[in-house]
Amino acid sequence: EVQLVESGGGLVQPGGSLRLSCVASGFTFSTYSMNWVRQAPGKGLEWVSYINPSSSTILYADSVKGRFTISRDNGKSSLYLQMNSLRAEDTAIYYCVRNWNPDYWGQGTLVTVSS
């Protein structure tokens, strides 16, 4: 069974940083591309970032480019999102999502940016 478990969310002040993690199981993590997708409270879905299996291709939404960094550790079956210079509009549930054409989603971790 495919499982994606996110962690690392919490309350952070504007301008602060946070690092999200996602641990994968139930499939061969090293052969799959991964994404981060977010959902602001009561709003729709927004794709945030993508990384291919070898980390040679990395993409970001314009809204986070230059502030967020996606990475992965295939040996630990883990995906990460380093978020810097956080803004109120980054407040959302952040989902770890498998595959270049998204299929499986984690349960999400809530990031709240507020003073």
Added chain:
Amino acid sequence: DVVMTQSPLSLPVTLGQPASISCRSSQSLVYSDGNTYLSWFQQRPGQSPRRLIYKVSNRDSGVPDRFSGSGSGTDFTLKISRVEAEDVGVYYCMQGTHWPRTFGQGTKVEIK
């Protein structure tokens, strides 16, 4: 960016009756490999999204056959043949052909 436009945004339905959601893209979703990467996701209240349909009309494993997808190019439809209580939630279309990936606004399905 490819804009995905869903309609309606709210869909009250009677149990056992059919329901239909439209999704239109601002550009063709036909990829260079000939496939069309249009997916449908269901998000039940308080849950993560779950993929129902991929490549326009292919049901994911475990998805009831009352769900079906159709369409081509820029015009797509998700149909529920007979709505059940467990189908309540928000449905999103998503294009997987172009970067950045983009989603429709979501259609809220509720029981009348």
